[in-house]
Amino acid sequence: MTNFEVRQYDAAGRLGELTVPRAGVTVETPTILPVVNPHVQTVAPATLASEFGAEILITNSYILHGSEDLREPVLERGLHDLLGFDGAIMTDSGSFQLAEYGDIDVTTEEILEFQHEIGSDIGTPVDIPTPPDVDRERATEELATTQRRLEHAGTVDTGDMLVSAPVQGSTYPDLRERAAADAVTTGLDVFPLGAVVPLMNEYRYADLADVVAACKRGLGEVGPVHLFGAGHPMMFAMAAALGCDLFDSAAYALYARDDRYLTVQGTELLDELTYFPCHCPVCTDHTPAELDGMDADQREELLARHNLHVTYGEIRTVKQAIRAGNLMELVDSRARGHPAMLDGYRALLDHAEQLERTDPVSKDAFFYTSNESARRPEVHRHQDRLERLPVEGDEVLLTEGSSSARYDETWGVLPPFGPYPRELADTYPLTAEVPDRTDRAAYEAAANGVRRLVELHPDVSFTLVHDDWPATALDRVPDSVRLRDLHARD
Numbered sequence: 001m002t003n004f005e006v007r008q009y010d011a012a013g014r015l016g017e018l019t020v021p022r023a024g025v026t027v028e029t030p031t032i033l034p035v036v037n038p039h040v041q042t043v044a045p046a047t048l049a050s051e052f053g054a055e056i057l058i059t060n061s062y063i064l065h066g067s068e069d070l071r072e073p074v075l076e077r078g079l080h081d082l083l084g085f086d087g088a089i090m091t092d093s094g095s096f097q098l099a100e101y102g103d104i105d106v107t108t109e110e111i112l113e114f115q116h117e118i119g120s121d122i123g124t125p126v127d128i129p130t131p132p133d134v135d136r137e138r139a140t141e142e143l144a145t146t147q148r149r150l151e152h153a154g155t156v157d158t159g160d161m162l163v164s165a166p167v168q169g170s171t172y173p174d175l176r177e178r179a180a181a182d183a184v185t186t187g188l189d190v191f192p193l194g195a196v197v198p199l200m201n202e203y204r205y206a207d208l209a210d211v212v213a214a215c216k217r218g219l220g221e222v223g224p225v226h227l228f229g230a231g232h233p234m235m236f237a238m239a240a241a242l243g244c245d246l247f248d249s250a251a252y253a254l255y256a257r258d259d260r261y262l263t264v265q266g267t268e269l270l271d272e273l274t275y276f277p278c279h280c281p282v283c284t285d286h287t288p289a290e291l292d293g294m295d296a297d298q299r300e301e302l303l304a305r306h307n308l309h310v311t312y313g314e315i316r317t318v319k320q321a322i323r324a325g326n327l328m329e330l331v332d333s334r335a336r337g338h339p340a341m342l343d344g345y346r347a348l349l350d351h352a353e354q355l356e357r358t359d360p361v362s363k364d365a366f367f368y369t370s371n372e373s374a375r376r377p378e379v380h381r382h383q384d385r386l387e388r389l390p391v392e393g394d395e396v397l398l399t400e401g402s403s404s405a406r407y408d409e410t411w412g413v414l415p416p417f418g419p420y421p422r423e424l425a426d427t428y429p430l431t432a433e434v435p436d437r438t439d440r441a442a443y444e445a446a447a448n449g450v451r452r453l454v455e456l457h458p459d460v461s462f463t464l465v466h467d468d469w470p471a472t473a474l475d476r477v478p479d480s481v482r483l484r485d486l487h488a489r490d
């Protein structure tokens, strides 16, 4: 069973193809599933397809199941006809309602069979969305219930409908990792990471990064991975770099209802905008004041359209970044939008070695764009690689300047990577563009590389010629290394 294929990686981010057999479509990922409320459609599903290029959307089967006016029509006509959408339709099960109201009146078997009957392409069992920060005992117990239901879901006959296996475990990384590994054993098809909405609502992006990284450790490279309830474009790049493939958004519609305007850096209130910082048709054709003067329904629809343009635009930006190999530069740029995003980015970099496993060995260029760049996966990989690079001779020069015949061998030194054999100078990532006025983090990372090399070769005598490194970097270089400043006179 392979309904998901990865075409290209960048960090743990993936350009992939999700084949949805029941819909007869292949969806390119990463992508966003707009949430369509069966009762209230701010933007019609047909418009989502024709104007925004939506290939897949999500709606709630639990609402349809319990609806007096829609239950019979959807059973009779099918979901695609009811919503007027030809692409893939995923259905949620009511777990959200369970989390909100504490009780729902269907079993996993009933709701999966109902989803199958109405023609859903990707169904979802009733899992238990355990919120963040609960005590460990509760998280463990609820996880056991979710796992039993997923195993049961794997035995329900749902034809060629794909079935998702939500991963829970609250904010316990070890529980998340184990839940993810158990979810894989069920043989189900799509892996939503559940109950992360409270983290996003509270701007806890660092905790979110830790949860996603833990789930990914358990999942390995299966997929697709769905960050359930993630609909704000400001975090798509970060989540994609951690290995999320699917997002879903009610935000475009919910925010529009409250006059909130999405951007890739955060959320603005319509009445605080004098100018629209966006090139979409809505923002090109109107001013904030014009929208403000419209009646509520018209304003809501136009804001929803803007929100969708930004959302799909950011998905395309993320895909292009993976294609070009500069997703980490995009994450770095998006992290500047809000201090909480910067926390998320820094937490993501705590998992750089995990991201390194799928990061391509060669890419177009490495741009050093912030002191966080010093912690990128490429820096870890280069320094790990020192273990496999031979050092010839007893007297070795490591220098940011030119070679010297007085030494048996000369290596180059490039912050943030550290020492490298000269013959590798033209290979990625040593072709990096680093600012001339670089920062302490880059020098310190390079010094770590020097220390690593020196510790690997205790019998070699090293001299380091550096270009005015700060004391905090030089302190990291072992005492046995002779130091010279590149511009000091002999």
Ligand SMILES: [Zn+2]
Pocket: 276, 278, 279, 280, 281, 282, 283, 284, 306, 307, 309
């Ligand atoms: Zn716009």
